[in-house]
Each structure stands twice: as C-alpha cells, then as structure tokens.
Amino acid sequence: MSDTSPAELDALTRQLDRDHVFHSWSAQAGLNPFVVAGGLGSRVWDYDGRSYLDFSSQLVNVNIGHQHPAVVDAITKQAQTLTTVAPATANLTRGEAAKRIVDRAPAGFNKVFFTNGGADANENAIRMARLHTGRDTILSTYRSYHGNTGAAIVATGDWRRIPNQFATGHVHFFGPFAYRSEFWSTSPEQESERALHHLERVIQSEGAGTIAAILLETIPGTAGVLMPPPGYLEGVRALCDRYGIMLIFDEVMCGFGRTGQWFAFQGYDVVPDLITFAKGVNSGYIPTGGVIISDEIAGDFDTNVFPGGLTYSGHPLAMASIVAALDAMEAEGIVTNAARIGTDVLAPGLAALAAKHPIIGEVRGVGVFWALDLVADPETREPVSAAVMGRIKSELLARNLLPFLSDNRVHVVPPCVVTDAEVAEALAIYDEVFGLDLLG
Structure with missing residues (x-):
C-alpha cells in the first residue's frame, strides 16, 4: 500500500473496522473508534501524522512505552x-x-x-x-x-x-x-x-x-x-x-x-x-x-x-x-522513573489542578497510576454525568491527549517511561480542559 495516501488509509481502516470488527463492551452500530497508525514512547499518531500523548497507555498496559527497540x-x-x-x-x-x-x-x-x-x-x-x-x-x-x-x-x-x-x-x-x-x-x-x-x-x-x-x-x-x-x-x-x-x-x-x-x-x-x-x-x-x-x-x-x-x-x-x-x-531504570514521576511531578501537579478546579473532587494514586474523581458538587460529591465525561474526552482529544476515562473519572496513566516534559504538557492540557464551563 505504498502508493496509498494517508486519507485513503484512514478511510480504509475505518471501513474495514466498521464492516468486520466486533468490539468489546460496546453496542456496535454507533461506534467511531480512534484510529492509531503508529506509536513511539509515550506518543501515538494517526494516518495524517497528528501526534497524541498517550496518557491511557492503551489499556494501562504499555508500561515500557510504544515500540521499545x-x-x-x-x-x-x-x-x-x-x-x-x-x-x-x-x-x-x-x-x-x-x-x-x-x-x-x-x-x-x-x-x-x-x-x-x-x-x-x-x-x-x-x-x-x-x-x-x-x-x-x-x-x-x-x-x-x-x-x-x-x-x-x-x-x-x-x-x-x-x-x-x-x-x-x-x-x-x-x-x-x-x-x-x-x-x-x-x-x-x-x-x-x-x-x-x-x-x-x-x-x-x-x-x-x-x-x-x-x-x-x-x-x-x-x-x-x-x-x-x-x-x-x-x-x-x-x-x-x-x-x-x-x-x-x-x-x-x-x-x-x-x-x-x-x-x-x-x-x-x-x-x-x-x-x-x-x-x-x-x-x-x-x-x-x-x-x-x-x-x-x-x-x-x-x-x-x-x-x-x-x-x-x-x-x-x-x-x-x-x-x-x-x-x-x-x-534503563524505568521502574525508578515511574516512582520519581509519581512523587515529584504527578502528585504535586495533580494536586495543584484539584486546588484550582472544583470539578476534581479527589486525586488518588502512586507512580504513574492516578485517577481524578470528578464531581458536579464538591460538597455532596455527586459524580459528573456521562455527558460531561463525553465532552471532557472530546476536549482532551482535540488538544492531542489520548485519555483513559471510566465512569466519572479521568485516569492519568502514562507509560512508565514518560518524561517530566511530557507530564508538564499533559498537565497543561488537563488544566485548560477543566477550566472550561463543563457543567454549564
């Protein structure tokens, strides 16, 4: 397929998926899955070459990062x-x-x-x-x-x-x-x-x-x-x-x-x-x-x-x-890096987000394994709705961050090889999205 354009590859991927792939935990008719063409380290990209920070680690499994040589x-x-x-x-x-x-x-x-x-x-x-x-x-x-x-x-x-x-x-x-x-x-x-x-x-x-x-x-x-x-x-x-x-x-x-x-x-x-x-x-x-x-x-x-x-x-x-x-x-000290990133970068960074944005009811985690519990009311701790979570996912993707969402939570789960600079980039994206009028 060396002569196939990126747009054609994207369209073919979507068509083959729609026609023949049966997805887990899903009603099939309305699916529009995210297309991944390649990856390296803490990033993946689509056929157009648009790069995303993978803060899902796919299903919280790509600990060593994508395509480790x-x-x-x-x-x-x-x-x-x-x-x-x-x-x-x-x-x-x-x-x-x-x-x-x-x-x-x-x-x-x-x-x-x-x-x-x-x-x-x-x-x-x-x-x-x-x-x-x-x-x-x-x-x-x-x-x-x-x-x-x-x-x-x-x-x-x-x-x-x-x-x-x-x-x-x-x-x-x-x-x-x-x-x-x-x-x-x-x-x-x-x-x-x-x-x-x-x-x-x-x-x-x-x-x-x-x-x-x-x-x-x-x-x-x-x-x-x-x-x-x-x-x-x-x-x-x-x-x-x-x-x-x-x-x-x-x-x-x-x-x-x-x-x-x-x-x-x-x-x-x-x-x-x-x-x-x-x-x-x-x-x-x-x-x-x-x-x-x-x-x-x-x-x-x-x-x-x-x-x-x-x-x-x-x-x-x-x-x-x-x-x-x-x-x-x-x-390569990858486990040590995960511990350091958790203690020195993610813990204070996520705590600062929670202090700034009332929608974040609680921050929990260790290493590169964190969750933000999102609430409609900080006092009652009422979880945000599925509609709010859907908008959060869309806004994060629009800013080139691939998230892991479950129920009313954003799970912050990058690969263990994630760098300080990549975490800073993600924190800035979270900050921008949580600053939107998500509950309005």
Whole structure:
C-alpha cells in the first residue's frame, strides 16, 4: 500500500473496522473508534501524522512505552529462531522469562504458570486456590475487574459481571474507599478498620470453611485507582491466615512498574499466596500473562496432576518480549522513573489542578497510576454525568491527549517511561480542559 495516501488509509481502516470488527463492551452500530497508525514512547499518531500523548497507555498496559527497540528486536529474533512450540516442551526463552519474573517476586515463589492474558491468569489462580484448600467459594470486592472469562468475570464486581453470571461459588463484599465510604468512616484508618470488620463478618456469615480464596486487585485500577488505606492489606492477610484462606493479588494492571515498584504489594507489608500478572510484564507487545505460585501451592502438584492448560502457554514470542522488557526496564531504570514521576511531578501537579478546579473532587494514586474523581458538587460529591465525561474526552482529544476515562473519572496513566516534559504538557492540557464551563 505504498502508493496509498494517508486519507485513503484512514478511510480504509475505518471501513474495514466498521464492516468486520466486533468490539468489546460496546453496542456496535454507533461506534467511531480512534484510529492509531503508529506509536513511539509515550506518543501515538494517526494516518495524517497528528501526534497524541498517550496518557491511557492503551489499556494501562504499555508500561515500557510504544515500540521499545529492545523488545521489538527480541520478538524479531525469536521469530527467526522458533515462532511457536507446544507448552509441554522445555524452551530456553520460556525458562528465562519465568526466572526473570520470580527473581522480582518475594522469597518462596519459584514457579510461574503462563497464560494468554490477565483473565485466564485469574481463572487459573482461582483453580489453584480451590484445589489447594478443597474449598469452593471465592470472595472479591464489588469495585473490581478481573477479566472476561468464566470465573474471572463473576469475580468482577462491576456491572460487567451481571449478564455473565454462569460460574458458581462467588461472593462479593465492599472494599475500602474512603472518599465514597460504605462504612460512614471519617478517616482512612477508620475506613480500614470498618472495612476489615465487614470482611470478617462476610467470612463468618458465608462459613470460613467454605472459602478458598480472597481475590483482590492490590490497587483496584479500572474501579478508580483505589489506594488501600493504612493496614487494610495487612489486615486481609491476617484474616486469611486466621481462617485458612488463600490470598490472591491481581497485579494484572498495577504490576511491573505501574506503581513505581515491580509489584504494587511491595509498597505494603504483605505477601499473598498467588500473584496474577499480564499487561506490564511485556507492555502487551504479545498477549501473555500468568500466575506466580507460592512454593506451598506449587508443591501440591509435584505428584498430583494440575487440571489446566493452554495451547499458547509460554508462547516463545511472548516469552522473548518478557525477557527483553524486564531487562530493559531494569537497565534503563524505568521502574525508578515511574516512582520519581509519581512523587515529584504527578502528585504535586495533580494536586495543584484539584486546588484550582472544583470539578476534581479527589486525586488518588502512586507512580504513574492516578485517577481524578470528578464531581458536579464538591460538597455532596455527586459524580459528573456521562455527558460531561463525553465532552471532557472530546476536549482532551482535540488538544492531542489520548485519555483513559471510566465512569466519572479521568485516569492519568502514562507509560512508565514518560518524561517530566511530557507530564508538564499533559498537565497543561488537563488544566485548560477543566477550566472550561463543563457543567454549564
């Protein structure tokens, strides 16, 4: 298509999409998707060459940035060596990828089960917990997203589970969220205490002996970057220990640099029994995910067959991308950069926006993982309408910023490689848009 003009390429892309692509979580007829022709670092562009700051990281997964040369090169070289191999075989690249992952995990985690993404990572972690405990029930929060497969979508707490509730053995509870507390708390400490009391009562009411695992996003992402209040995660760990329940941390979105740590739970004094991952482990360059398994649980399957598997588990191209991504993130200080950007640039910059614009009810986050909770009334904390959010999205795109919006929130989630100058550019765009008469 070397002779095809940019306008023709744009039109062809839109036509093919409209005619043949079925989009997720959408009514199809009215769709007009944003067209991405290419990207590099923290930017993407369309066929006309118009460049956008990608402050969505696509689906909060492009942690290393677009088209990192080391990762692209590793995928290319692996494709020239061995493009695919069955999961039952031993493959050097797969072993190297697993080793790099467990090297960043806590002591006592030495095995990785590779999956095709985050949903089936959670699916298999649930399976492992049930087999290990001999129990069935999985507890998870209402404000959560764990993927769109059988058990993962029912473990999800938001509206997306409701038309998909075919799996059994799932119970939901309210996690902490001090800004919109379910517990009438007046401080983060009180929110933590009351949320833990609520969780223990759910455990007792459901019957502790029936509960296999508590599945938590360490920091709930799509639900609003809900930062755990002091003592909460540690308290959940204590409840799990008290009642013989496994603790699964879903690090699919918050893991591998997003919070300025290799894993988000490393910012707290807690270690789970199973860790699920995807997204940031290779920035989504090739679909992959997995479960990092504690030695105790992995030992169950030394002589017992694990009843699960995937044709593309540990796919060589995905494994090569993991090796290259984690090596580059280490060598280039990318996780450290995410932590510094969060502390020194985003935290003060977003706080200044909130002080200036009453529509920003609360700023929450860490590293390059932030959310602006937008309100129609700062006193009542009434969320802004979908119409307001639609206008905000349009205004941000008009100023060359690609946003991530969910419900009444703007999520500020650039790649971990984002620079100070790029954050300053984005903050200026947010400032201009929030200064408009959005509620009028």
